[in-house]
Amino acid sequence: MENIQLSEPHPSLTIYNTLTKQKEPFRTVQPGKVGVYLCGPTVYDKAHIGHMVGPVIFDCIKRYLTYSGYEVTWVVNITDVDDKLINKANERGISMLEVAEENIADYNFNLAALGVDQIDHFPRATDCMGDIIALVQSLVDEQYAYEAEGDVFFDVTKDGDYGKLSNRTVEGTHGDGGGAAARKRNAADFALWKSAKPGEPSWDSPWGKGRPGWHIECSAMSKKLLGETFDIHGGGLDLVFPHHENEIAQSECCHDKPFAVYWAHNGLLRRDAAAGKIGGRAERDASEPGASAPSEPGVSAPSEPGASAPGEEAVSGKMSRSKGAGGLAELIERQGGERIRFFLLRTHYRSTVLFSEPAIEEAATGLETFYRLFKRYTRVGGGDFYALTAPTTRGASSLTVGNDPALDAAETARTKFLAAMDDDFNTGGAIGELFELAKIANKYCDDHKLEGGAGDAGSVATFELLLTTIKELANTLGLFLQAPAETGGAASDELLAAAMEVVMTLRAEARIAKNFATADAIRDGLKPLGIVIEDRPTGAEWTGGGPDAVDGVMQLLIQIRADARAAKDFATGDAVRDRLKEIGVTLEDRAGGTEWVKA
């Protein structure tokens, strides 16, 4: 096989290569340019969260490489021809294309919500038939593949390197050959082209009507968009064999050149320690009868907290089959994309991640630290964190070392952040440094009493520099690019109702106490928000109020509390705060006023 001359290594960046099973200095096929190919989804169903791991980490990889001065082209393929798509189309009485379109739309929505916007090309198998057929033909011509009754198979015995990625031998792959076994020369041979059964979608080819095998599309698309040898090929760890092994076999036999230089595989998501990967066999087979009768009501019965509820377990397997495959859009609706992205990036991309919604919420608690700091920045200087201009390329630090201990500390954290990212994109370690920077900024703000307009211009500028550094680094992770979307309409309606209940209770109490000034102030205060109060013999009722009214109601409550506190009526003031807490809203008193936060 022809040897490829790679560029000089990057001075500090290393990347783990599944092919060599070690971290390697980063070199490129073409100086300054990087071609990245990530195996995307087979769009026969809605995406689940496991489908987002690769896109999120590769989105970071592209951002970080770009930041490091490379020109990156990133391709994610869409498999829109496949048995499962055909089956789904038949079940639902619609075309394969319609199934694909629906799920591609879902996939794109999910990517956008998680901030994955760096993908340059989104090739679909059905748009690349000419390239696929040409590649298969070339393999047949070179005797690496053979035709059998309209099918075309790759002959693994013709590839001396077969198995090098997944570290196996042709003998070691003891598959049964699948349904097409009879036509294969060797059980490990795999289909490049599948003949069409009656009624199936098909394309004309030199071997008759048919469609491509799964693996060949990636070889064809990567060649078309990135060339015969490109830099980084990614995908889930579960794709190493047979998918990526077969891609290598096809492409390297066809071109007599290395296919991809680095193979980067992300770890898989699991529901809990004892479960398989999300969307994995255990979940798919959950409808099998006699699936599981967990835990004998036995002697030792350790009674672990989570180990109980076997009945629920048995049901949840089934649920995940019908609901679990989809549900990502709903999860995003509940949690918000940035929290999910943050959750995924806390762990190194090659690790297994135990996914659960409480785990996302725990991670999100940490995210709030940053959001609060950004609000604090606004209070200090009136600026918007998201509008700050931060460096987009990796250069000398803008932190002027030596002027202030805070800047020195920030410079140290920045250096550690970059070192972590240089070390095989260690986003978890990098995020730790982001927290360090947040602490430095908060402390600086405390020490220099910047809130309440007491800070001198120089201190405010230093504070801003600290925030700019957070933005510079976080943006390479695709975090804090824009303010997180507000909670959805339904959620804000609920919040409005809950807040109004607090208001109405307060007002009723004021009226009982003959404190009509307060009661009337509440009613007058609500009017501009479009909320009308009517006192009836059975009690007061309220109507109106749109999504924008929530903040107004909160402001009113904050005002009521402020008035009560000014009048030393701490009972009322505390009652407001405590009742809001019951509906998940916390009040935060600061130099510049009180703010409300929905948990």
Place this chain on the structure above:
RNA sequence: GGCGCCGUAGCCAAGUGGCUAAGGCAUCGGAUUGCAAAUCCGACAUCCCCGGUUCGAAUCCGGGCGGCGCCUCCA
């Protein structure tokens, strides 16, 4: 059976030969606050077990135990 990965505090998680083992969540002290919230300061780890290599090991090697993946569609 074959090929791999993993086991760090109550939980999550960096670190993979050498300063006090990052960081987050939770908890407990302190500063601050009318009381809170937020913020800051502080507390909180015999690095799964046993052996070996080494001046020195969470980190390397060997052996256990436990968990997971792939070998069949999969991110």
